[in-house]
Amino acid sequence: MIAAQKQPLPGTRPEGTRDEREAAARVRDIFTRIAPRYDFLNHLLSFSLDHLWRRRTAKRFLHILRRPEARILDLCCGTGDLAFALARARSSTGTLGGQSFSSDKPEPLRSGALAPEAQRPGLSSDISPRLQRGASAPEVEAQGFSPAKSCSPSAGVLTPAGLTTPFPILGSDFVEPMLVRAREKARAHRRAVVFTAADALHLPFPDCSFDLLTTAFGFRNLANYEDGLREFARVLKQGGELGILEFTEPTSGPFSGLFRFYFKNILPRIGGAISGNSEAYRYLPGSVSKFPSPPELAALMHRVGFTDVRIASWNFGSVILHSARRV
Numbered sequence: 001m002i003a004a005q006k007q008p009l010p011g012t013r014p015e016g017t018r019d020e021r022e023a024a025a026r027v028r029d030i031f032t033r034i035a036p037r038y039d040f041l042n043h044l045l046s047f048s049l050d051h052l053w054r055r056r057t058a059k060r061f062l063h064i065l066r067r068p069e070a071r072i073l074d075l076c077c078g079t080g081d082l083a084f085a086l087a088r089a090r091s092s093t094g095t096l097g098g099q100s101f102s103s104d105k106p107e108p109l110r111s112g113a114l115a116p117e118a119q120r121p122g123l124s125s126d127i128s129p130r131l132q133r134g135a136s137a138p139e140v141e142a143q144g145f146s147p148a149k150s151c152s153p154s155a156g157v158l159t160p161a162g163l164t165t166p167f168p169i170l171g172s173d174f175v176e177p178m179l180v181r182a183r184e185k186a187r188a189h190r191r192a193v194v195f196t197a198a199d200a201l202h203l204p205f206p207d208c209s210f211d212l213l214t215t216a217f218g219f220r221n222l223a224n225y226e227d228g229l230r231e232f233a234r235v236l237k238q239g240g241e242l243g244i245l246e247f248t249e250p251t252s253g254p255f256s257g258l259f260r261f262y263f264k265n266i267l268p269r270i271g272g273a274i275s276g277n278s279e280a281y282r283y284l285p286g287s288v289s290k291f292p293s294p295p296e297l298a299a300l301m302h303r304v305g306f307t308d309v310r311i312a313s314w315n316f317g318s319v320i321l322h323s324a325r326r327v
Contacts, residue, residue, distance in 0.1 A: 011224040012287050015279075020223035024201075027221045028175055030280045031078075035177035037275045039079055044274075045267055053319050054082045054216060057245050058089035060312070060323055061212055064241060065090040069167065070211040073235070075200045076218020077171035080182030082245070083193045086214065087169050091192070172198035173218075201227055208237045216245040220291045226300060233305045236326040242306060244297070244322040247288045255316035263288060294320050 014026040034041070042050050064070050065086060074083040171193055173179055182195045198204055200215070200222055213232050222228040232242055249263075250256035263285040271281030292300065298309045306324035313320055 010226065011222050011228070012220060012290070013223075014283050015286070023223040024174075024199075027223070030277070030283055031175045031221075032177050033277045034275045034280045035079075035175065035181060038178065039081075039181070041271055041274055042081075045271060049315060050081070050217075051085075053245060053314060053321075054085040055089075056312075056314065057082065057214065057216065057243055057321055058085040060321065061086070061214070061241060061243060062089060062093065064212045066093045067211070071167055071209060072169045072212045072214070073205075073210045074169060074171045075173075075198075075203075075213060075215040075232075076221065077173045077182060077195065078175075078178045078216075078218065080171050080185055080191075080193060080195060082214055082216040083169050083171035083182070083195075084185065084189070084191050087191045087193050090169070168192040168194050171195045172200075172203075174199045201231055203231055203235050205235045207234055208240075209235045211237055211240050212243070213240065214243040214245070217247065219244045220246050220287050225292065225297075226304060229301060229304045229306070233326050238326060240326045242301075242322075242324045242326065246291065246297075246320055246322070247318060248291060248294060248320050249289055250317040251293070253316065255318070259316070259318050294322065297322055 011020065011023065012027060013023050014030065017023045017026050031038070046053075058065065064072070072086060074080075074086065077083050169192060171179075171182060172195070173182075174197060176197060179195045179197060182193075185191070186193050186195065200218070201224060213236055219225070219228065236242065250259050267285065268278065268281040271284070272278030275281065291297075294311050294313070298311060301309050301322065301324050305327050307327050309322065309324040311320060311322055
């Protein structure tokens with residue numbers, strides 16, 4: 001008798017978790033515990049190549065960063081490194097006129113009503129229950145933002161209140177200790193980034209809020225990949241762009257075996273010893289090995305309402321940037 005083929009998981013499942021709720025809680029706990037050593041280990045275990053990957057990601061979206069009115073959200077931002085890379089790239093274009101911003105006590109976001117289903121072009125009607133759940137999420141802390149009413153590509157969405165920098169980049173994560181460190185870094189380096197707590201599967205932003213949404217090495221940790229992509233599509237403007245930077249297991253070539261050996265044997269030992277949390281660095285290689293392949297993720301992106309999906313492969317195929325445009 002031939003065993004039935006195992007269905008792919010809808011999202012990450014840390015060891016011992018039974019459903020999406022438990023998976024999300026475990027991920028939050030894992031990253032809460034490693035937050036104090038997170039930056040150090042990221043740079044050490046990637047041989048500091050993670051800086052390069054984030055700079056390349058920012059460069060991919062320079063055409064948006066150059067626009068002074070562009071609204072940008074970096075999801076699952078951790079301690080903010082991709083958000084800072086985006087801010088540096090934007091600053092280098094002269095978009096901000098040399099101004100900078102930092103804030104320790106952001107003001108509350110004023111939520112806006114969701115647009116009617118018929119006004120969300122390019123999104124299928126079967127996602128409306130998820131959108132309603134996302135809309136009912138609690139208001140989050142951000143710097144004086146208010147939603148616009150239009151869903152057109154050129155519509156303004158966020159109106160800043162008294163900022164020295166117009167439209168700072170917004171970084172969000174659902175692990176508060178990560179955000180504490182991100183805010184400290186923003187103040188120290190005077191970067192035009194505002195950080196706020198938000199769950200990527202239940203974003204507290206109105207429809208069509210952003211021109212660009214990015215995430216670096218965080219999408220893999222979502223409890224449901226398809227729901228995450230649908231939520232990303234909801235908050236992006238029509239024509240807005242998405243960038244997902246992630247690890248993947250190379251499937252061929254001499255580097256594939258070396259990558260698996262390093263990820264499954266060396267990285268967990270070093271990460272566990274330095275962080276004091278061996279579970280977190282056992283989880284990392286497991287989550288990468290179960291993550292959809294680049295073609296599979298690209299197909300899913302197409303299915304939920306993205307087009308012009310492109311794949312950039314770096315580091316011998318172990319790091320992938322998926323970029324796409326919201327229909």
